[in-house]
Each structure stands twice: as structure tokens, then as C-alpha cells.
Amino acid sequence: MPASRSIAWRWLILIIASVLAADQATKHVIEKYTSADYLRVVIPGILNLIHTHNPGVAFSLFADSHSPTVRFMLLAFSIAVIIFLFWLLAAERAGGRMGQIGMAMILGGALGNVLDRLTERGVIDFIDLHIQSHHWPTFNIADSAIVIGAALVLLELFRDWGHSSNRQGAS
Numbered sequence: 001m002p003a004s005r006s007i008a009w010r011w012l013i014l015i016i017a018s019v020l021a022a023d024q025a026t027k028h029v030i031e032k033y034t035s036a037d038y039l040r041v042v043i044p045g046i047l048n049l050i051h052t053h054n055p056g057v058a059f060s061l062f063a064d065s066h067s068p069t070v071r072f073m074l075l076a077f078s079i080a081v082i083i084f085l086f087w088l089l090a091a092e093r094a095g096g097r098m099g100q101i102g103m104a105m106i107l108g109g110a111l112g113n114v115l116d117r118l119t120e121r122g123v124i125d126f127i128d129l130h131i132q133s134h135h136w137p138t139f140n141i142a143d144s145a146i147v148i149g150a151a152l153v154l155l156e157l158f159r160d161w162g163h164s165s166n167r168q169g170a171s
Helices: 009-033 068-090 097-120 141-170
Strands: 039-043 047-054 123-131
Touching: 009 047, 009 097, 009 123, 009 141, 068 097, 097 123, 097 141, 123 141
Parallel strands: none
Antiparallel strands: 039 047, 047 123
């Protein structure tokens, strides 16, 4: 990969660590300074801060499962994804700068949520976003970083896909 498209490891580690630190700090504040029934309206009709515990995965999938096997499989899958993403970055197979930044954000978020699953047996969610009757599942900083990171990876894929088809058409 050309050096101009690659980001130095120190920047990727900084992104991963920043996402992880912001995620864990905000979850700590919610855990320490709010009760389980906490609700604070930040922007009426759009944004609330609440205190919830999600034993499942994204969008509360598997939250009702009390099976240790399901819990173990979710954790094992998450750890496998983290290892795979680290490998993609280390092997310089994460694309250009936008893809690398995206994967670093996904890694930071995934590490934050896995850390919670290991220590809290679930994830603390607190961002409650809704527009009128349309309600998004409650999420946290880690989830936000994962979504933004995935969007960056997809944007780079689509951008590069458009460039490669233009080059093929010109030959």
C-alpha cells in the first residue's frame, strides 16, 4: 500500500484508545451518578439520557437469553472480530486512510463493549434518540463509534469502487 494512503500505527492506536476511553468514561459516569430509572430530557422530542443495562448485543438482540452458552458465543464472536480487525490493520489490508480510521473506530467501540461484557455481564447504554414516535434503540459511545467507523469503511469502498470502474472503462 502506498505510504500516502497509510496511517501510522501511533495514530490508529490513539483513535482506538480515545474511543475506548470516551466510552468507558461516559459509562462510568452513568453508572456512578445515575440510578437505574434515570431519565433526563436533553432535547425535548429528540434526545434523552437514560440508564439501561443491555445483556444482549446491538439493538438488544439476545437480551432475553439467560443461556451461558449464548453469552459465551457472543463474547467469543466479538473477540474473534476484534482479532480479525487488528489483523487487517497490521497486514495493511484495511484500505486507505478512511478505511483505517473506520476500522480503528470499530475496534475502539468493540473493545469497549467487550470489556463491559466481561466486567458487567452486559453493556451500559444511555443515549436515547427518538423523533416523535420513531424510537431508536438506546446506545452508547462505543456503538456510535462502531456505526461511524463502518460508515467510513463503506464510504471508502464505494469511493474506490467508483474509481476502479472508471479506470477499467478507460482501458
